Amino acid sequence: MINVVLVDDHELVRTGFRMILQQQPDIRIRGEAGSAEEGLRLIRTLAPDIALVDVHMPGMSGIELTERVVRSKLHTHIVIVTVVDDARFPKRLLDAGALGYLTKGCTAEELLAAVRQVASGRRYLAPAVAQQLALATLDGSDSPFDTLSSRELEVAMMLVRGKPLTLIGEQLNLSPKTVSTYKQRLMEKLNVDHVISLAHLMAVHGLIDTQAQHANA
Structure with missing residues (x-):
C-alpha cells in the first residue's frame, strides 16, 4: 500500500488529486494540508511514502518543505506538482531532493504513474519537463540562480515574501x-541590490509567479 499526503493551498486541487488517487486499490490518502507548515507536521507524524506538494503556497514554500524533509532524513519522497514548467525550476527542486516533478496539467494516468514510480524509489519527471531539462543541458542555457546554493535559494524565496531576517x-x-551573510552573498551573485529587484528576477526565471511578485512589491 502506498500512503500519500496532499499538500496544496487550493482545496479544489487537493479534491481532484484525492478523487483520482483514492480509487486505486494500492494507494491510500493518509492526510491533507493547506500549507507547507501543516504538511511538514503531517509528514513527521504519519511518515507517508509520498507527499504531493505544491511549490507556491503562503508561508513556507514547496522547496523549503522539500529541503526540510531531506535534511531530517524522513522516509517520505516528495513529488512536486505545480503550474511552473520552466526547466530551471525543476532542476533546483530535484537538486534540493524532490524525487518527482509534475505540472498541474498532467493526466490522471501520469499522476498515478508518478506516484507509483517514486514510491518504488525511482525519479519521475513529466515528459515535457524532462525534455526541457535535456534541451537546457544541450544548449548550455544557464539561469543566474544556478550559481546559488540550495540554502541561498531558500533564503531568496523567503526574502521575496517579505520575511525579516x-x-x-x-x-x-x-x-x-548568518542569514544576512546569505542575503549579501546571493544578491552579489545575482547582481541585484534590492529585494524588489530580486523578486522581479525570480519571476522572470519562473521561480515565483508574477502574482506573488506583485503582492510583495
Whole structure:
C-alpha cells in the first residue's frame, strides 16, 4: 500500500488529486494540508511514502518543505506538482531532493504513474519537463540562480515574501547574522541590490509567479 499526503493551498486541487488517487486499490490518502507548515507536521507524524506538494503556497514554500524533509532524513519522497514548467525550476527542486516533478496539467494516468514510480524509489519527471531539462543541458542555457546554493535559494524565496531576517533565521535555525551573510552573498551573485529587484528576477526565471511578485512589491 502506498500512503500519500496532499499538500496544496487550493482545496479544489487537493479534491481532484484525492478523487483520482483514492480509487486505486494500492494507494491510500493518509492526510491533507493547506500549507507547507501543516504538511511538514503531517509528514513527521504519519511518515507517508509520498507527499504531493505544491511549490507556491503562503508561508513556507514547496522547496523549503522539500529541503526540510531531506535534511531530517524522513522516509517520505516528495513529488512536486505545480503550474511552473520552466526547466530551471525543476532542476533546483530535484537538486534540493524532490524525487518527482509534475505540472498541474498532467493526466490522471501520469499522476498515478508518478506516484507509483517514486514510491518504488525511482525519479519521475513529466515528459515535457524532462525534455526541457535535456534541451537546457544541450544548449548550455544557464539561469543566474544556478550559481546559488540550495540554502541561498531558500533564503531568496523567503526574502521575496517579505520575511525579516530574524524570522528567516528562526525558521532555518540560523543566526540573523548568518542569514544576512546569505542575503549579501546571493544578491552579489545575482547582481541585484534590492529585494524588489530580486523578486522581479525570480519571476522572470519562473521561480515565483508574477502574482506573488506583485503582492510583495
